[in-house]
Amino acid sequence: MDDIKVGLTPKQRAGNLLGSFGLIAILLIIFGFFSLLIPKLYFTWPNLRDMIRFSSYVGIGAIGMTFCIMTGNFDISVGSMLALAGVLGASVALKAGGIFGVIITMAAATLLGVINGLFVTKLKIPAFITTLGMYFIFRALAYIYTNNNPQYIQDRFWIFLGNGSFLGIPLPIYIMALCYVIAYLMLRKAPFGRYILAIGTNSRAAALSGINVDNIKILVFTLIGVFVGVSAVLNGSMLGAANPGMMGDGYEFQVITAVVLGGTALTGGSGSLGGTLIAAMVIVFLKTGMSNAQVNSYWQQVATGLVLIVAVSLNKLKFWLIGQTQ
Amino acid sequence: MIKFLKLYEKIGIFILIVAASVFLAIVSPNFRNLNTILSIIMQGSYGAIIAFGMTFAITSGGFDLSVEAIMGFTSVIIAMLIPSLGFAGSIIIAILASCFVGFLNGVLITKVGISPLITTLSMQVILRGASLIITNGRQVVISQKSFMSIGASKVFNLIPTPIIYMVVLFAIFYLILNQTSFGRHVAASGSNEQAAKMSGLNVNLIKTVVYILVAFSASIVGVIRTSQTLIGIPTMAPGFTLNVLTIAILGGTSLAGGKGNLTGTLFAGIFISMIYYGLNLLNVQIFYQMLAVGITLLFALFIDGLRMKYLETAKVKGIRV
Numbered sequence: 001m002d003d004i005k006v007g008l009t010p011k012q013r014a015g016n017l018l019g020s021f022g023l024i025a026i027l028l029i030i031f032g033f034f035s036l037l038i039p040k041l042y043f044t045w046p047n048l049r050d051m052i053r054f055s056s057y058v059g060i061g062a063i064g065m066t067f068c069i070m071t072g073n074f075d076i077s078v079g080s081m082l083a084l085a086g087v088l089g090a091s092v093a094l095k096a097g098g099i100f101g102v103i104i105t106m107a108a109a110t111l112l113g114v115i116n117g118l119f120v121t122k123l124k125i126p127a128f129i130t131t132l133g134m135y136f137i138f139r140a141l142a143y144i145y146t147n148n149n150p151q152y153i154q155d156r157f158w159i160f161l162g163n164g165s166f167l168g169i170p171l172p173i174y175i176m177a178l179c180y181v182i183a184y185l186m187l188r189k190a191p192f193g194r195y196i197l198a199i200g201t202n203s204r205a206a207a208l209s210g211i212n213v214d215n216i217k218i219l220v221f222t223l224i225g226v227f228v229g230v231s232a233v234l235n236g237s238m239l240g241a242a243n244p245g246m247m248g249d250g251y252e253f254q255v256i257t258a259v260v261l262g263g264t265a266l267t268g269g270s271g272s273l274g275g276t277l278i279a280a281m282v283i284v285f286l287k288t289g290m291s292n293a294q295v296n297s298y299w300q301q302v303a304t305g306l307v308l309i310v311a312v313s314l315n316k317l318k319f320w321l322i323g324q325t326q
Numbered sequence: 327m328i329k330f331l332k333l334y335e336k337i338g339i340f341i342l343i344v345a346a347s348v349f350l351a352i353v354s355p356n357f358r359n360l361n362t363i364l365s366i367i368m369q370g371s372y373g374a375i376i377a378f379g380m381t382f383a384i385t386s387g388g389f390d391l392s393v394e395a396i397m398g399f400t401s402v403i404i405a406m407l408i409p410s411l412g413f414a415g416s417i418i419i420a421i422l423a424s425c426f427v428g429f430l431n432g433v434l435i436t437k438v439g440i441s442p443l444i445t446t447l448s449m450q451v452i453l454r455g456a457s458l459i460i461t462n463g464r465q466v467v468i469s470q471k472s473f474m475s476i477g478a479s480k481v482f483n484l485i486p487t488p489i490i491y492m493v494v495l496f497a498i499f500y501l502i503l504n505q506t507s508f509g510r511h512v513a514a515s516g517s518n519e520q521a522a523k524m525s526g527l528n529v530n531l532i533k534t535v536v537y538i539l540v541a542f543s544a545s546i547v548g549v550i551r552t553s554q555t556l557i558g559i560p561t562m563a564p565g566f567t568l569n570v571l572t573i574a575i576l577g578g579t580s581l582a583g584g585k586g587n588l589t590g591t592l593f594a595g596i597f598i599s600m601i602y603y604g605l606n607l608l609n610v611q612i613f614y615q616m617l618a619v620g621i622t623l624l625f626a627l628f629i630d631g632l633r634m635k636y637l638e639t640a641k642v643k644g645i646r647v
Contacts, residue, residue, distance in 0.1 A: 074443065119624070123631040128443055129571070129581060130627060136568050137620035143613035253451060256444075266441055298463060301455030305448040312440045 022314065023263065023278050027285060034289030041292045049170060051284050056172040057238075059280035061231040061251065062258040063183045064113075064224030066276045069259050071199045071220055072268025073127035077116060078228050079251030080138035085109035086232040086242035087142050090151035098155030105236070106229040112138060113225020117218035127221075135252070142244035150243040153236050162237025172234050176277075179230060184273055196220060200268025253304065258283055261311035265319070283307070331633045338629070339577060339593045346600045354607050364486060366599050371492035372547045373566070374595025377573040378499040378588060379543030384579050385503070385586030386536045387516035388435060388442035391567050393544040395453035396424050398562035400548030402457045405466035405558020413473060421545045427453060428541025432534030450567070457560035466558035477553035488550050492592070495543065500588050512536060517584025565616065572619055573598055576626040582634055598622065 035043035061078055068075050085108040093101025116134055120127040153159065164171045187193035195216045198206040207213045236242045261279035264271030286307070290300050350357040357363070376393050383390050400420045407416035427449065434445045480486050503509040514522040515529045522529050552558060575581060576597065577590030601618050608614075 123624075123627055124635055125581060125627045125631045129575075130624070132568065132571070133620045133623040133627065135620075136565065136616050137624075140613045140617035140620060144611070144617070148611075148613070250451075253447065256447075260444070266444065296459070298455045298458035301458070302452050305450075305452035305455065308444060308448045308451075309434065309440065312444055313438060316439055 022318075023261070023275055023282065027278055027282050030282060030285045030289060034285070034293065037289075038292050042289060047288070047292075051288050052281065053170040053172050054238075054288070055277075055281045055284045056176040057231055057235050058251075058254045058258050058283055059176050059277055060179050060234070061224075061228050062255045062262075062276045062280055063179055063273065064220070064227040065255045065259045066262070066264055066271055066273055067183075067187070067196055067220045067223055068127075069256075069264050069266065070268055070271045071196045071217060072203065073120070073217070073220070074256070075116060075131045075221065075224050076128055076252050077112075077131040077134035077138055078224065078255055079248035079253075080135045080142065081109055081112045081116075081225065081228050082232045082235065082248030082251055083242070083244055084112065084138045084142040084145075085229055086236045086247050087146050087151050087244050089232065090153050090236055090242035091146070093153060093155050093158055094151065098153075098158035101153070101155060101158055102161070102233050105232050106226070109229030109232055110222060110225040113222040113228070114218065116225070117221030120221060121214040121217050139244075142247075146244045148244060150241045152241045154240070158233070158237050159240065160237075162234045172238075175230065175234065179227060180273060180277055183227075187273060192216070192219070197269060200265075200270070202269075250304075253308070254283055257304065257308045257311060260308060260315065263315060263318070265315065266312065279311075331629075331636060334578075334629060339590050339597060343593055343597050343600070346597060346604070350600065350604060350607075353604075357603075360484075362603075364484070364489065366603050367492075367596055368486040368488050369602065370596040370599030371488040372551065373569045373573050373598055374592050375488075375492050375495055375547050376540075376544045376566075376570045377577070377591045377595055378495055379540035380570050380574040381577070381579045381586045381588055381591045382499070382503065382512060382536045383442075383540050384574055384581060385516045385583060386512045386533050387519060387583035388533065388536070389446070389571065390428075390431065390442070390537060390540045391446040392427070392431065392449040392453060393540065393570055394563050394566040395450045395457070396427055396541050396544040397548035397551065397566065398457045398560045399427065399453050400424050400545045401552040401562050402460050402466060402558040402560050404549065404552050405468050406460060408468055408470060408473065413470075413476075417476075417549055420549065421542065424541045424545035424548070425538050428538035429534060431541070432537035435537065436530035436533050454561065461558060461560050463560070465560070468552070468556045468558065471556070473553055474556060475553075477550035491546065491550065492595075495546065496588065496592055499539075499543075503586055503588055508532070508535070513584050513586065517582075568623065569598060569619055572623040572626060575630060576622060580630055580633065581627075582630075 041047065061082070065075060065078065085105045088108045089101040089103075089105025092104040112134075116127075116131055119130050119134070123130055160171070161175075162172055166174065187196075195206070195211050198209070198211060199213055199216060203213055232242075232248075235247065239247070258280040259271070259276050260266060261282060262272060262275030262277070263279075264275065283304075286303070287300065290303065291297075295303075347357075376397075380390060380393070400423075403420040403423055404416045407419060411419065431442075431445055431449055434440050434449075435442050477487060481490055503512065511522070511527050511532050514525075514527060515532050519529055548562065551562060573594045574591050577592070577594035578587040579585065579591065598619065601622065602615055605614055605618060
């Protein structure tokens, strides 16, 4: 951390420490706890490898959401978007082959992102409520399109994307790493990153200083679509099917939790992609640990809800310690 | 345009209802029958009752996404407690427990300062999980058949009881919102929270009471639905929260806060029920209802967006509206 300077009060130091190392500590504690509890199931290389592989599902989708929350907006529709793009792509793959299926999945998700962006900017309504409407519309379309039948994915190329390995490391991990590098460059090295932070800090000031706020917002929602598309391809590949009802169920919740747990302020204006990535891993590490330890799935559900509340409270605590008001 | 929007705000939902009625009366002979109409109003009462509470929440500048989980929570508590506590006891405890959930929502939003979206979304997940834990994932059958009289009987052999509940609750909520100082304070908190605080209102308390009211209304519907099916269902009414939000916004309550329209909410609830009835006539799958509600929400948002935009322009130009 380059902003730990001389002259900080102990409270501010604690806040900075909480912000930068808190999350890694949480990840290590969870990993250590379950490793001691169920070492044979949990503390193994295949399990660790698989947990990171599964992290790509939430991790990649959370990239777009990180941008979105940085601008002070939300997209509730990502889970339904994942399902609709997934079933469209899978049905195409059955007829035209996996490559076309993957392309259609990506294209469909991107298009749905554009539609979200247009509605959000043109309706001038808080994004969460517009996308809440889309959450139901996309899911309904996925049901209607498939007549509520799962679309099986058997194409070898598509299956390979989510399950294959290169040099002993699963492909989804490479894909996730690539997505994060691209997103990092966009956020820190391109004007786009400055624009979204400016919009999140003060939308009106950003508009007055010449930023085309609507266009940037449309781009942000489009990027959500792009990254959800990648997630849909990998998720479909790992599951071997795109199910209109189950695919992406609760996804929006996991993704928002990852972003918030990663330290992005809900009010916009600040955030970190690295935090989102580690938080996505925290979610998967915790979920896998609970499943392996045979925790009742209903308790797991309660736990995921609590994690989000605790994450937001920790964020509040961090900003309170540093002395900023969110 | 402002004139049109003002007009829409007052009578828009009535025009929609009249248009839908004429349409349904033409295409469906069944619709020209008092029992059908009462049944449509009854189907609309569930969403409308919760939307009364939601109207308060939106007026206060927030909203509540946990209502469907509160319905399920109420349902399982009643089903679990009826054998030992009887009707009255189990209903009272279920409603009190739900109100406590509303209180928790309110405290998390006002005292901890977590946004309504995150708080109530998390509460939805937590409460769903808790309801499933209580029943161990099962649906619990209620053996006392007479419990049905609460939600599945008819007054004067004609009017279904849920309609009566809706009318009574409408009267109560309407009086609270429009005739009491509390109602004015809710609107004040929603239109300008800072100003409300400056003028000495206890905004945190007001908002907490609002979330208790939402939970209360959701709990009432939980009781009615449980009585009709005689089953405690932990995952009751998935997706119903969208209906409730749509009804409140379609009824003319602005998402900007500060302005609640309970009459609009009441009729919007009936209108949504008419859409469902119309779709049933077409014999389409249930997914089309989901689609229709989603599209109706976007339409309502479109009107609300127009209104905000023109009100802003009017403010800039100094026009009084």
